[in-house]
Amino acid sequence: MASFRAKKPVPTSYVEPTQPLKAEKKTSDGPTQKLFKRLSPGQQxxxxxxxxxxxxxxxxxxxxxxxxxxxxxxxxxxxxxxxxxxxxxxxxxxxxxxxxxxxxxxxxxxxxxxxxxxxxxxxxxxxxxxxxxxxxxxxxxxxxxxxxxxxxxxxxxxxxxxxxxxxxxxxxxxxxxxxxxxxxxxxxxxxxxxxxxxxxxxxxxxxxxxxxxxxxxxxxxxxxxxxxxxxxxxxxxxxxxNVDEGKFIMVGFPVHICDDAICFCHNRHGTGFYECPFCYAVVCDISECVCCGLQLVMYPNLYRGALLHKRALSFTKSDSSLVQPEAATSSANQAEDSKHIKAKSVCSLCQMQYGTDTDRSQYLCSFCSGPFCKSCSELLAEAKVSCPVCGKI
Missing domain, CATH: 3.40.50.410 (von Willebrand factor, type A domain)
Known part of the structure; x- marks a missing residue:
C-alpha cells in the first residue's frame, strides 16, 4: 500500500455564501413589483x-x-x-x-x-x-x-x-x-x-x-x-x-477544449479540459469555476437533474365502457351519437382507441380529465412531462 501522504487541516475561515435569487409574484394591476429579490442571509x-x-x-x-x-x-x-x-x-x-x-x-x-x-x-x-x-x-x-x-x-x-x-x-x-x-x-x-x-x-x-x-x-x-x-x-x-415563488441559481455551460492547455485548478498540462463561459478559466472538473465561482454544468446533466425534481403526472383510472344511447327517432341523430362516442374512446396522445373488447379501461388526467390509454399514461408518468392536452404537471 502506498505511503500516507501529508495533509493539512481544513482552514476555519468563513466566507459569506452568495445568496440565490427568489422570485416574487408579479401583478399586472398597480405599480410593477420587483420580479426578483435576494434571500435573507439566514434563509437556506x-x-x-x-x-x-x-x-x-x-x-x-x-x-x-x-x-x-x-x-x-x-x-x-x-x-x-x-x-x-x-x-x-x-x-x-x-x-x-x-x-x-x-x-x-x-x-x-x-x-x-x-x-x-x-x-x-x-x-x-x-x-x-x-x-x-x-x-x-x-x-x-x-x-x-x-x-x-x-x-x-x-x-x-x-x-x-x-x-x-x-x-x-x-x-x-x-x-x-x-x-x-x-x-x-x-x-x-x-x-x-x-x-x-x-x-x-x-x-x-x-x-x-x-x-x-x-x-x-x-x-x-x-x-x-x-x-x-x-x-x-x-x-x-x-x-x-409556494406556487408563485422560485429559487434561482446562476449556472454556466462550459466549452470543451480539444487543444493542449493547463488547468487553473491543479496546474496540470493535458487535453480534454473545459473553459468557463464567464471568465474563460480552464478547468478539468465540471463543478465550480476556481476563478469566478460560477456553477458549471453540462446540458444533459442539468436536464437529468431537473427531471428528478418534477412530480409525475397523475391519472384516474375509469371504465371506458360507454352505455348505448336510447333509440333515436332519426338516423342523423344516431350517426352524430356514434361519432361522439368514437371520439371519446380515442387516446389523446396516440389517437388510437384504447383498450380491447375485454379491457376498456381509460386513464383521465387529474387536471383536465383528458382520456389516455394505459401505455400512454405510463409513458407520461415515467417521463415526468406535462399533459399534452392542458399542459399542466
Missing part, C-alpha cells in the same frame, strides 16, 4: 437542484485493519453509484484521525479524483474529534457558492468515543439552523450521540452488518435513495405552498 433552501454532500470517514485506530480492503472498495462503489445516478451532485471527502479533521478532496464530481484519493489508502491512528469534523463540514458547506442547494453530511464511524475541544451540541445547533441533514453509519451501537444527531437533523443512523457481504454498500445506497425520497417530498410540499 432545503431542496435544491444541486446537492452538496460531505463524506466524513473515521480513520482512527478503531478502524479494523481486516475490514480495510472491503471498506475502501465499498466507498469507491458508493461514490461511483451516486455520481452516475445523481448528475448534479458534488461530493467532498474528509477523514478524522489524531483528534483532527483532514480535507482530502473538495467538492467534486470527478470519479478519477476520488479514485486517486482512495488509492492512497488509509493509515488509521489516534482518536476522532467528531465535533471538529462536523464543524469543518458545516463551514465547507456554507462556503459553497450555491446557497440554493441541498446540504448533507454522511459520517461513517468505527469509534465508541470522541476527544473534542468543541461542544458537540453547539455544532448541532449550527447544523439545525442551516438545515443540514446528517446521516451516520456505524460499526457499533455504543456511540449514542450519533443516533441523537441523526434524529435531530432528519437523518438516519444505521448499523453495519459485517457478516453480510456488501453490507456497507447496501446501507449507503439505502441512505441515498431514502434521502432522495425525502427531498422529492419536501419539493412537493414546498411547491404546493
Amino acid at each position: 433552501s432545503q431542496v435544491g437542484i444541486f446537492r452538496h454532500v460531505v463524506l466524513i470517514i473515521d480513520s482512527s485506530e478503531s478502524l479494523p485493519l481486516t475490514y480495510l480492503s472491503e471498506f475502501i472498495n465499498s466507498l469507491f462503489l458508493y461514490v461511483q453509484f451516486i455520481l452516475s445516478h445523481r448528475p448534479l451532485i458534488r461530493v467532498a471527502f474528509m477523514t478524522l484521525q489524531n483528534s483532527l479533521c483532514y480535507l482530502e478532496l473538495r467538492f467534486s464530481s470527478n470519479l478519477s479524483a476520488f479514485e486517486e484519493v482512495l488509492r492512497d489508502g488509509f493509515r488509521p491512528s489516534g482518536h476522532i474529534a467528531l465535533a471538529t469534523g462536523l464543524d469543518q463540514a458545516y463551514e465547507l458547506l456554507m462556503n459553497s457558492k450555491s446557497a440554493a442547494s441541498s446540504r448533507r453530511i454522511l459520517y461513517i464511524n468505527f469509534s465508541s468515543a470522541t476527544i473534542d475541544s468543541l461542544d458537540i451540541f453547539n455544532v448541532l445547533e449550527k447544523l439545525l439552523s442551516a438545515q443540514v441533514q446528517v446521516d451516520t453509519v456505524s460499526l457499533t451501537n455504543s456511540f449514542g450521540v450519533l443516533d441523537h444527531i441523526s434524529r435531530k437533523t432528519g437523518g438516519r443512523h444505521l448499523i453495519i452488518d459485517r457478516e453480510t457481504k456488501g453490507g456497507l454498500l447496501n446501507l449507503l445506497k439505502r441512505l441515498e435513495l431514502r434521502s432522495e425520497d425525502v427531498r422529492i417530498t419536501q419539493a412537493t410540499e414546498e411547491g404546493d405552498s
Whole structure:
C-alpha cells in the first residue's frame, strides 16, 4: 500500500455564501413589483437542484485493519453509484484521525479524483474529534457558492468515543439552523450521540452488518435513495405552498477544449479540459469555476437533474365502457351519437382507441380529465412531462 501522504487541516475561515435569487409574484394591476429579490442571509433552501454532500470517514485506530480492503472498495462503489445516478451532485471527502479533521478532496464530481484519493489508502491512528469534523463540514458547506442547494453530511464511524475541544451540541445547533441533514453509519451501537444527531437533523443512523457481504454498500445506497425520497417530498410540499415563488441559481455551460492547455485548478498540462463561459478559466472538473465561482454544468446533466425534481403526472383510472344511447327517432341523430362516442374512446396522445373488447379501461388526467390509454399514461408518468392536452404537471 502506498505511503500516507501529508495533509493539512481544513482552514476555519468563513466566507459569506452568495445568496440565490427568489422570485416574487408579479401583478399586472398597480405599480410593477420587483420580479426578483435576494434571500435573507439566514434563509437556506432545503431542496435544491444541486446537492452538496460531505463524506466524513473515521480513520482512527478503531478502524479494523481486516475490514480495510472491503471498506475502501465499498466507498469507491458508493461514490461511483451516486455520481452516475445523481448528475448534479458534488461530493467532498474528509477523514478524522489524531483528534483532527483532514480535507482530502473538495467538492467534486470527478470519479478519477476520488479514485486517486482512495488509492492512497488509509493509515488509521489516534482518536476522532467528531465535533471538529462536523464543524469543518458545516463551514465547507456554507462556503459553497450555491446557497440554493441541498446540504448533507454522511459520517461513517468505527469509534465508541470522541476527544473534542468543541461542544458537540453547539455544532448541532449550527447544523439545525442551516438545515443540514446528517446521516451516520456505524460499526457499533455504543456511540449514542450519533443516533441523537441523526434524529435531530432528519437523518438516519444505521448499523453495519459485517457478516453480510456488501453490507456497507447496501446501507449507503439505502441512505441515498431514502434521502432522495425525502427531498422529492419536501419539493412537493414546498411547491404546493409556494406556487408563485422560485429559487434561482446562476449556472454556466462550459466549452470543451480539444487543444493542449493547463488547468487553473491543479496546474496540470493535458487535453480534454473545459473553459468557463464567464471568465474563460480552464478547468478539468465540471463543478465550480476556481476563478469566478460560477456553477458549471453540462446540458444533459442539468436536464437529468431537473427531471428528478418534477412530480409525475397523475391519472384516474375509469371504465371506458360507454352505455348505448336510447333509440333515436332519426338516423342523423344516431350517426352524430356514434361519432361522439368514437371520439371519446380515442387516446389523446396516440389517437388510437384504447383498450380491447375485454379491457376498456381509460386513464383521465387529474387536471383536465383528458382520456389516455394505459401505455400512454405510463409513458407520461415515467417521463415526468406535462399533459399534452392542458399542459399542466
